[in-house]
Amino acid sequence: MNATQTIPVAITDFTKRYGAQEAVSNLTLDIERGSICGLLGPNGSGKTTTFKCLLGFARPTSGSMAIEGAPLTPATFEYLGYVPERSALYEWMTGAQHLEFNRRTFKSYDPKRAAELVDLFKVDLKKRVGKLSKGQHTALAIVLAFSTRPRILILDEPASGLDPMFQRAVLDLIIEAAANGATVVFSSHQIGQVERAADRVAILKNGKLIVDGTVDSLKGSEKIVEAIFDQMIPDLNGLAVDPRISRIVRSGRILRAYVNHDSEGVARRINELAPKNVSILDLSLEDIFINAVGDVAAASPNGDR
């Protein structure tokens, strides 16, 4: 099988334990060529652990991981670009020296591409990295990762610390890379970024894969009927047990019903409760995320592993 036929990133039954704690449990995820997969999850859900094992920084306790059908080898990095969550740049080196390091180690290094990216992100190559802002750190890491035109990209919080203009530039780069056939796996706490770029989403919670699907299919799976009341929300008259409704969320004077089917019928029924306004909304990725992980987990202050 050649590179175009194999699955670019295949994670099969992957488990990683740190002592008694299971960071990731039985994760299976195949990411197709040209796909952009957004890996979401609250802090500590196992995203970074998955990336670490995928890149060989840690060893899986069980299960397997393959890049283009084979286990990771040093040669894999010739076509795999990575942006870590935490800056791994050498603080005492300049940006220019980082690029020189890439030039010397990658056969696939493209100096023209690197120059374009430096220009795009306005990275000051003469400055020592320790003197750069957090955003410029991230920008330099992105320049390094994309300067070899990799066909697989693993990006852990790639837009972290960047201003909105550069965040957009990163998303454009990701979309452009995928349009040219690259496979991208990226994590982000900013769901809007994932919604804009990803065609597929995988959500992890406590190390388990709880949602996996294309963005369109996930968003089309439910509708939200939202009602705003003038006064307190009245008695729901058995609405909670309506089989068309998967769950109801009350927030002050706002009622949201998550509906599997017949959203218009549910809207008519809620209208009988005399709200000020009723509307039928499409599910956003944020709704899907919060539905999946729950508010408490999403607000977890613990760092990711």
Add this chain to the structure above:
Amino acid sequence: MVYVELLRLRKSLMWYTGVFAALYVIFLLSIHAPGATVHIGGDISHDHNGSIPLGALLAGLAWCPMIFATVLGVSLNRENEGVEMVWTKPVARERLALGYILVDLGAIVVAYFIALAFVMLVLATLGLTGLVVVDASAARNFGLGLGIAFMWYGLLQAATAWNRGRAGLVVGLSWAVFIVLAPLARIIPAGTWLHTAVVLINYVNPMAYMSAISSHSAGATNFSGIEVRSLNDLSFELRFALVWTIGVVASVIAIFSWKRMEV
């Protein structure tokens, strides 16, 4: 492949050379100070009919590459702060680590020559270079001195390559432990289990070999001021083989522990 380490070495060697340059300036100022007189003599020249054997100079100068080696001995540990950067290059980890160790060894050799150049410059300033004679012990002492430095370097790599941080602490501790251990073999009464234990531990103590190089260099005094009789009893060839073997084995352990480290 070893670009980053070469940049680091360039910086370290510049500092190292700067120290010698500063010492030379101090030396020049002191000999040109009003009323200054220079007394020429000492154990080395007295013992050799006024000549200065190169072997004795190299034995004394062995401290310099050794100090430099302890600075470089944590190079793999330094990489661990941002190991994601270097481990995502298309180069095998063991090849990369071996490359680091080889260029570090090269820099230790350069450090030895810089120290020698400094001494020769001092002698030249005093018009004494003509007294320096290349004796039979020069190559031997150079090889042993370099081996001791490499042994310490390897031990530090093996102790620090597999974790993040704490390298400075390990280097400092290694100096304290090795300095204390070396003379203990002479202080503790022979025949006791503690003496036996200390003597055995001293086989992996570079400082113990340092005393051996000095007392075995032709006509040289014991520069370290420490004597470990058990090591001095060993033949030169065995000491030479031991320091290089320990250095190589420790470096191999460092390479594989670095390769297998999880971050």
